[in-house]
Amino acid sequence: MRQAPSDLVHGIYQSLVDGGTWPELLLGLADHVTPLETVHDVSAAELMDHFDRADALHVQMNSSTEPVQDTLRHTGPEICLIDHAGVVTHNTAGAVGAKIDRALRTRLAQCEAKGTVDSWVESHNDHSRVYVLVPKALATQMGMSHADAQILLTRDVDLGLVVDQFSTQHELTRAERQLLGRFLHSTDLRQAAKECDITYETSRKYLKSIYSKSGYGTQAKLIRALLLHPLMMLPTAKSNTGPISAPRRLNILSNGHPFRYFTLGPETGRPIFYIDGIRGGTLDCIGGVDEVNAVLKAKNIRLIANCQAYSSKPKQGAVWQTFAQFGDDLALLFEELGVSDLPILSHGYGASTALGLAHARPDLFSRLMLVSASCPEYKHPNWREMDFSYHLIHVVARKWPQMLDRIMPLLARSMRNDIDRFNAKSAQVAKCAHERAIFTCPLFLERSRRLMDNFDKEEVGNFIEEIKLHAAPVTYDLAAINVPIKLFHGDADINAPLEGAQFLAAQLPNATLHILPDMGHHMMVAEWDRMFPLALDPPTQSFAPPKADRRGCLFANS
Template sequence: MVDSLNTRPDTVIDQQSRQPNEAELVHMLYDAVIDNSLWPEMISELMEHIELSHPNDLSKSPDRFHGLITHFERAMRLSENIVALQEENATLGGVLDSLSVGLMVFDHGGNKIFSNRAARDYGVDYNSIGELEHEVEHLHVSSETQLPILGHADSRGTSIALVDASKIKSGILPPNAAKIVVGLPALTTQSFEDFRLRYFLSKAEGRLVKALHASNNLRKAATECRITYESARTYLKRVYLKTGVSEQSSLLLLVDRNPLSLLDREPQNTDPSLPVRRNLLLRDGRNLEYFEIGPPDGHILLHFDALTGVAIDAIGAPERYIPHLEALGLRIIVPCRPGTFGSHFKTMAGLSDFTNDLNQLLDHLDAKTVTVFSQAFGSCSALAFAATTSHRVDKLVLCAPSYPRHEPMDWRSMDVFYIISGVIGRRAPALLKAIVPYLMRSVMQNTKKYLERHITRSKCPADIAVLSSPVLQKRIPEMLALRTLQGSDGLVQENYLNTHGWDFELGSLTMPVHILQGELDNVSDPEGSRKLQAALPNAMYHSFPSLGQYLLFTEWPWILEACKCDGSTAAVIERARESMSDSKQITAA
């Protein structure tokens, strides 16, 4: 019999926790408009309020909740408008921050009201007009037809121009804008390299152009390049021919007007490391993207990541894992589920519908057997693959697995992703298509706020340290943006299948299964992991009293070691447990 999860999960309702009344729910709705991170909890509270009403209320009195639902729809529209404005502002800010030109705006009181990143990076970010004018010793005003130039504000040669707002085209700047400051940095080495490549100059010709731009004197440029003056003249003639100009001033103007120099770009990466992101054309014509790190001949660890995909950050920090993987003889393969990252979407009736794609991937990699390991919600797909392709899986290592047959006593203490998938996805799956795209946008725009809410609920110091990391706060929105690059259909389907798509039997997983569970986890409830272990024929439950949901973030070295195919998994895990216990005793002493 298929291990169907479409029934109500084993739930113990906490009778002592008071449910909010309808008036309080309305107040909570509009609180969620102001603080988007409240929405997952708010939606779940609303559903529970309706569920816990008298069973026949909806059939006898269908309009009873009309007012509450109207408030919900209005609040959601307001919140969506706010997120849309945040996205518009983020786009505008991103465009302005991508420029190498520094921009500042001052009000009529002389106070700064805006600056972009270049202004801050190039040291021209002053808090008032007075500070700016004091910094620049000589104020040069050339004429009424030209911009007032304040000279160079730093040793790097950043030129500063101060412009009265009234000189700017009307209707563009806000009414409180009085002065605009533009900072144009000196050209970088990359700017000259761009120019060289654009006009097919040789490296020697490129060096001469750069030296000539700095000195505006061909003899000095020749000396700088350590060539004779006659050689410099020869090079310059060839440069004129390639660029289509006939005099030195026109050449230098052409260099200055290179549009690429206006963009603040990353330095060119000279690291010849192998690309992590790869693609496979499947037999039905769809694309399957996967990430690969580790030696080409290493034993494959088929990793099913969580929704954020940063526990093993294969894209963002592959260099962190490669030395360890090489030492262990392991290779991590992360398949991207349909509709996420670069994998084309396909409609799936159950989690096992992904198995055919995965088998094509393993055939492509010439892998006869693999070790499967997962993080959090990724365990659902991991179990489905292992159950339907048991002959290719030697063992499973599940970190903080999700088991939807279990719903915690107090889901309110869980994080946003559990509430979306485990609560909303189970109780009102039809809502997922409507709210998941919005909620993901909200998380991307308000990541810090979402993490702060999760931190206040966490009882695990190790989890709090992970969630407080500025790197994580940066990587979560980046990865969610990549995951939803093709839209949200893949993410909606994934959330739905994690609770409604268990179309396989847990009893068919006869290979060893190791469940690594932090007892302070407030996302994957330890009691749920124990129930999962009891439902599997050959599973071991490994408890870590001082860890929580994010144990893979901090414990990945020994977890990867435990994934080796040499039969040492249990011993490696037990050694890690003992090490943590000894460390705790030393700290206490």
């Protein structure tokens, strides 16, 4: 009788205290289930019992502390520990193992020499971030750390709001408020005067007036008062950094079926039907409604996206059980919206749905564009080197679909409570700088946190159902899909390997594959402003892919 391996059992319970261990746990599960002849193996049943127990323990452990943890996660600073060699050993909001840059090393050396704390503000595109650097010796004296590490605390702040509140409280003029804002950013009066386009003497006059009205008679006291303002302790308003959260529309089609979808961009724009994989995570992470709408308006693009993926379980908003049924409902929706013969744009695991629709209803779509497409029929020979999502979907879910109902509740809760560590792990294993930059980008990290805030019990059920669909064998003939198809795939993709896209392109009679050098699976998050227009105006064979150091819209707004 085969028993469950002790290292897997330990890994299940270890995940309760360290969400970053999930990739190793899923790889171990994949290794374990691959040789099993039946999911009724005794060890399989034992492991499922352990997942049930661990999930119950997780709920019990977090039921009383979760509100506090959520508050700390949203209001507390990000914490980075740096060892004596200048290497990041712990990071609550990013990757570890990288060396700090030269400017930070210089600041750290000065802090250590003086035995003092250093603090400063960096601003970019009206986005401000406060940094506090605490040397090891001082951190130990203050009881902040028992580790051999320096501490860097960072947080986003809305300095403009602080200045506005301070100015209102002390009845400052508009000119004084403008100078105060620039002075707080630079702490250099001459620089602030230059940025306000006034003389240095005028700036001194304004500053003396601010002293008189506020009661703070020196530059040091004034800056201290601003930095100790209550609003500095609160998180920055996230009006433009959250997931898209576009207004969802519910149509009752002429056949009586409900259909949930949303649309972005001008209604007169050139339409694209968008399909994202795994509950639309990519679309939710690319930007806020205003930001995305502005780009789509400039490019005259109307993005139409269904809110609920194709499902084998009939439910409100997804009553179809076949791609033909899904296509029939889309035909009615497109008729109501006044669009026709439009392209499909898919990302990641949405490719299988896009291909299924093109097979069932080729009359609806002019072409397909598949970005970072996953191919269910392809199994990578070195699958152990792939990302944990590949292990979950292409190995565990395919061999052992029953286990998903036990794994996913615990995995979803772990991701919700510790998404920063998941992102840090993804950055650590990424095979290219572009992918690492995405998983360490502050704006992406904030959006993924907000996405996890909405990951409730219903979403977990939808997530499980979708993974089962992606793991299932393809039910349509790829060779019978004749619509023009363009595939765009990074050569450093470890979620859906490039070889799978090459396999797809070889099976599809009218497909062209464009390889994107030094890009990974999530490149769409950064490069969406470049990729969306390609769905409408496909490139030729001479297409020049975006450079891997371009970074795109995500980073422009960080």
